[in-house]
Amino acid sequence: MSVAVVLFTSDLRLYDQPVLAAALRRADEVVPLFVRDRGVTEAGFDAPNRLAFLADCLAALDAGLRERGGRLVVRTGDVVEQVCRVVARSGAREVHLAGGVSHYAARREERLRTALGTVRCALHVHDAVITAVPPGRITPAGKDHFAVFTPYLRKWEAAGVRDAAPAPRSVRVPDAVESDPLPSRRAVTGTSPGLAKGGEQEARKRLRAWLADGVEAYEERHDDLPGDATSRLSPHLHFGCLSAAELIHGARRRGGPGADAFVRQLAWRDFHHQVLAARPAASWSDYRPRGDQWRTDGQEIAAWQEGSTGYPVVDAAMRQLRHEGWMHNRGRLLAASFLTKTLYVDWRVGARHFLDLLVDGDIPNNQLNWQWVAGTGTDTRPNRLLNPLVQARRFDPRGDYVRRWVPELAGLAGAAVHQPWTVTGRDRARIDYPDPVVDLAEGRTRFERARGLK
Incomplete structure (x- = not known):
């Protein structure tokens, strides 16, 4: 019985989920794994609002997996250590992961590849999961990334976007792999009082409403402050409850100037990912220094x-x-x-x-x-x-x-x-x-x- 591990990160969904689909094709059983990563906490990125929204996303992902005969395995600690423990417990020979662009994501991939290599477990990193067009797929002549959006957009539109895939019908998970309890939104303190609800089901409901009665007017209303006429899908994109590829296809089927303008915003998202992939230091250092002597009042x-x-x-x-x-x-x-x-x-x-x-x-x-x-x-x-x-x-x-x-x-x-x-x-x-x-x-x-x- 072959086993593969799917390490979920910023792709907390079952619809249009290439990482999970690849693992299911290559193994009889799959361990859907999310690690509450100690490194994220130490870096100061586990803000209360995102922790609460994440709890919703994990609960929805677990519910979707259980509908298909599976379940989500949650672990807490160092991500590499926890993945290796699950690999040892399940006998997995492969780990599948969506590619990221931040310095932390690159370091996580490097550490995973080294650690898994010592136990002869292969690491498969999948592109075009978090973005629509993978960073590095399109580049200007003689350079490693586009620094100006307009020429990037032309190449991005010509590159094409992969088809969105349906959710799996069934997911078999080994019984031997234990899980920590799912985190709860109620356990998170210090959240914003008007914080939206997270999770794939909520995201898909919002997407259907947006495509049916919102995107058409996006071109003329997206800057309307009191009108609040934007999609509000950005949190769901950030956590991967929706895929950028599915949004692009849905908007293009709807058609019109509003859909075109919305797709341009998704291209901007990909643009920023390809800049950071090429220049990781831009996360905290000036991409183009101007010699600023900033004030500190x-x-x-x-x-x-x-x-x-x-x-x-x-x-x-x-x-x-x-x-x-x-x-x-x-x-x-x-x-x-x-x-x-x-x-x-x-x-x-x-x-x-x-x-x-x-x-x-x-x-x-x-x-x-x-x-x-x-x-x-x-x-x-x-x-x-x-x-x-x-x-x-x-x-x-x-x-x-x-x-x-x-x-x-x-x-x-x-x-x-x-x-x-x-x-x-x-x-x-x-x-x-x-x-x-x-x-x-x-x-x-x-x-x-x-x-x-x-």
């Missing part, structure tokens, strides 16, 4: 983190993050631009805060999007600075997004909601809201001088 950083900068649209975005563990895409751009360019604070400060709260926070997209906004990444206009007042008038014209998340301004009408410091007299006295932490013109001048533009 603790009070201003705290005001930004708490949503008390005095600029309502920025504060609304930061409060949404704290309440939901998620933030609207336009809000992310505004919050990041304000911190890195208006306040001129190191992008790593913002990236770390986002990773502490975002349920969809992963290294390639979080870090490289922060670098893009800060002007140290792949943006071809590295010194662009977003004015929060102009942005608020454009993407929250009636102030509904601000009123939703900054209730102390709910009574203000018209333009005053975005500029509460202009209110005078008794009305101003009734507003319990801080004055701006910085003058916008002053912040712009400081940034431009720091970058040698003035």
Whole structure:
């Protein structure tokens, strides 16, 4: 009786699951394994919101496996040590794993290959599981990765995406392999009160609703802050409850400008993965150094983190993050631009805060999007600075997004909601809201001088 181990990481699903499908083709029995990795804890990436969402995902994965005659095996500790123990207990001759791009993922693969080699167990790493097009499949002439999105997009569209596969009908798991109890969301403290529910079943329900009544208007509404017209599928993509390949095929079947715009966002996701695969140090080091001498004003950083900068649209975005563990895409751009360019604070400060709260926070997209906004990444206009007042008038014209998340301004009408410091007299006295932490013109001048533009 041949046995293979499937090590789940960021691919917690049964539909369109190439890693599990490959193992089932090659073995009579499979051990579906998830390790609650001590290394992730030590690196500080096990934020409460992601731990709670992960618990949902593992419960859903276990339920799906049990419907097919199997079960999920959960272990806790060092990932290599736990995989080797399961291999020894089950007699497995193969371990299957989805390829990752972070430095940690590369180191995990290297350690697994070395350890499994000593017991004559093969490691199979599968591409195109976490991304639609694997990092490194498409490259410019003479280089190892694309540094600009538009030429990457052209090659990405021509490369094609593999077909999405159905879920397996049955999964046989060896009886001898023991499992720790499944983690529980209820056991996680410090989560955001509005945190969404995770798991493959929830993800597929949201996907069906999005394709039926959402993606069509995506092109014209994705920046609409109060409309909240984005897919909200990013947490499910991060944990792999849905595959990027399935999303692309589903959107393209729907067709239209909205679907095309949504697919471009998935291409951006792949773009960031291929940059980080080629430049792992970009997770914490400037991809393109600008000689920045970042400011470290603790009070201003705290005001930004708490949503008390005095600029309502920025504060609304930061409060949404704290309440939901998620933030609207336009809000992310505004919050990041304000911190890195208006306040001129190191992008790593913002990236770390986002990773502490975002349920969809992963290294390639979080870090490289922060670098893009800060002007140290792949943006071809590295010194662009977003004015929060102009942005608020454009993407929250009636102030509904601000009123939703900054209730102390709910009574203000018209333009005053975005500029509460202009209110005078008794009305101003009734507003319990801080004055701006910085003058916008002053912040712009400081940034431009720091970058040698003035």
